[in-house]
Amino acid sequence: MIPELGSFALMLAFCVALLQGVVPIAASLRNNGAGGAARWMALARPAAYSQAVLVTIAFACLVHAFVVNDFSVLYVASHSNTALPLQYRISAVWGGHEGSLLLWVEILVLWTAAVALLSRQLPAEMLARVLGVMGLISVGFLAFTLWTSNPFERLLPAALQGQDLNPLLQDIGMIAHPPLLYMGYVGFSVAFAFAIAALIGGQLDAAWARWSRPWTLVAWSFMTLGIFLGSFWAYYELGWGGWWFWDAVENASFMPWLVGTALIHSLSVTEKRGSFKNWTVLLAIMAFALSLLGTFLVRSGVLTSVHAFATDPSRGLFILVFLALVVGGSLLLYAWRAPSVGLGGRFAAISRESALLANNVLLVAAAGTVLLGTLYPLFLDALDMGKISVGPPYFETVFVPLMAPMLLLLAAGPFLRWKQAGFKDVRSLRWVGVAAVLCAIAAAVAVGSSPLLVMGLTLAAWILLATVWHLLQRLRVFEDNRTRFSHRLGSLPGSYWGMLIAHAGIGVFVIGVTLVKGREISHDVPLQAGDVHQVGGYDFRFIGAKNVQGPNYSAVRGTFEVTRDGKPVATLSPEKRQFASGGMPMTEAAIHRGPTRDLYLALGEEVAPGKWVVRIQHKPFVAWIWGGALLIGFGGLLAALDKRYRLKRSGRSAA
């Protein structure tokens, strides 16, 4: 009964979405929404709320089916099991294609409702168009769900036991990663909707950018956190010690992130100076287009990825058609309307605008590069020109040279003034540069150097020191003694702190990546009970292996004592788990984390009774990668909460 209720709710939501997608926009086009059309436009808000309620009901029905182990629902039977602990029964809802798609729709309607709720200051016809566009996107996804991927499909007769959730997904990282990531993917649809609404209305100005920016910042921050969590999870769950493989699906999330980063910077220019309007709109379209492309790549079977859902070419075709309509339609609209949008303010060759434009160019070139590398095997195969692989060696070779100028610019950008800046703005930075080089050399000498390592550390130090220097200058620490310091500190807007923290986060991230890539030590050694092996100054003593039992798996647990110079550091117990539901054994790594290094242990194969091949890794500063990513995400959220975006009591935002 309840699954049918869920299905029905989705069908109703589809009808509402159709209404929401078509009527308000059509109404807004008549007399620009004046007069009688206003009532039709006002349909948008209640439609958005109704959709949210309906889809949430459907989602709750699916969760219910999982919680009570309703194996008469095909999706539940394929992804769950009575032995599965409760938290994983719930997260199994998004463990497969149909359920994760429903999660996509759920998050979409929640974002739509949020826009409906928090946009009182928007002109009525603008709101109508924004909600209308989001409604149309809903229509597409709901149609896809209902027609090809209904999670409520029945399995009759019901299975006695489910097939279990993929053991890799039975983990807290995987509980949080999809929702966070989807908040980002779907959140870019808001920026997209604003862009389309602006193109339809022919009204692209600073006010539009101000409305659009906080939504985009929040979406981008969630995307940052979602990607971070995916990487963090892969690190401890997959047992190979790596955290980024330039896998097709990782790239599918990285591309919208890169374009999203360009977008938030471009929006700030449009917001403050009214420039870059066409470019910002194009970026908003591109960011969402890449989100949709990511959805397509993951679900169509077009690219190999261990991450890909069970693939079905008919589903792939549906998404492709949807992609064609949404992106093709919006690019057509862009080509038609953009020329009449107007040019915006002037700016000099050296100015913050030009620096941000350069930032955009580099980020979009980077995104294009990732796209090129990800799809190139497909291009060649489609043209019958052979089958190649494009993997980490390619991406690392091309990506680093692209990012280096960006990192250089990142530190200097905030110092440049709007409209017209000169070298005197950045003159003080030359001392920062010297300090950065000295820092890096000192660190390299301490840690052991290679040219890439020194370059990475120099760039990171450059960013961090310049960021601190900017704060000091902004606080007028060295000059103004008239106002109280705490007052000056408190008067700094949230967007400023957000920028500082996010930029600093990048510096921290670069330190982590540089040191891990440059100084990581990894050994794969066969060990027997009693053997000791030294890695990175730590001694790893293999005590022995024994069998243990988990809630739905049995495992072999190896115990290791780790000491350094005779002093005990930790006892680590990596496992190799075999789940009752079958499949390949899973490696559960044991990690001893620390601020300056991680010690990573994973069991390989048992080559002889009692003799195991063990992967032991010493990874310096890997925690800084996670810390940096968290700072970046946090900075974005802080910037979004800047008071200038919040509603004033009067219902109008400050001009």
Add this chain to the structure above:
Amino acid sequence: MKRFILPLGVFVALLGFLWVGLRLNPREVPSPLIDKPAPMFALAQLHEPGRVIGPHDMAGQVWILNVWASWCVACRQEHPVLMEMARMKLAPIVGLNYKDNRDDGLATLARAGDPYMVSAFDQDGRVGIDYGVYGVPETFVIDKRGVIRFKQIGIVTPEVVTGKLIPLIEKLNREPAHG
């Protein structure tokens, strides 16, 4: 004006590739050995370890090399088709028992039937590597001059037999053994 159309143009081109991509299988690795001489080997036979078998023994005729193993589940699906091919006397089938246990291999053939003229025993998989084997079962068609002309990745189905193998083998049979 033109530059505003550019994004749309690029996108349409991308769509085209993705559409074609839906028909392709990204996991399939085509063999670089097609139209190249079959790599040499001299392996002990499965049934008679004292005797050796290799491609040179099959020179002058069109023959099939089928890679199989007792632990391979898909091979059991393919087996009846191979038996049928052997019965049809399409071409001699030489088996390559890949990374298997001799007793298990013999038991499998005893139980399910032996479509092979002879089976070569590739215990450590080195010959498999030479032939670019990455999944079992795989099947090669080799012509009279010892050149690989076709590779089937995955099981040989009746459709593959009628659609690809029979026409190919008939064509290869018409080719001269030398020159």
Add this chain to the structure above:
Amino acid sequence: MVKLFAVLTMSLALSAFAATDDATLEKRAVDLETELRCLVCQNQTIADSHAGLAVDLRREVREQLAQGKSEQEVLDFMVQRYGDFVLYRPPVRSTTWLLWFGPFLLLAAGAALLISRLRAARSRPADAPPSEETLQRARALLDNNKEQP
């Protein structure tokens, strides 16, 4: 006695050599293994994969390096049998020029766009001063705002 001493010293030296040789061999093998794609799992290098074929190919890499083959020879060995698909670093040839030089081209195109926009922005005529009507509207809005509590 001297001979024994000489032999001992030599063997000590050689074993030290062998030890460092082992370490460099190990490093060279691992570096190669991270460049090769596991054809079974297809989403891991053969260094990380647990598949039977990966184990076999790792053995093959080590044996060949120990025999004195160069990195390129080992890679060629793999490509001869499995095709370019097995290389994670795509070879540079006419079909992959666009891949390897593409990023450069993208950056160059972006730079050209940047420069043309900068020129256009610089030479754009200054905006016309706002009309009287616009100024009045602005004043009205600002006064409105001031009156709010």
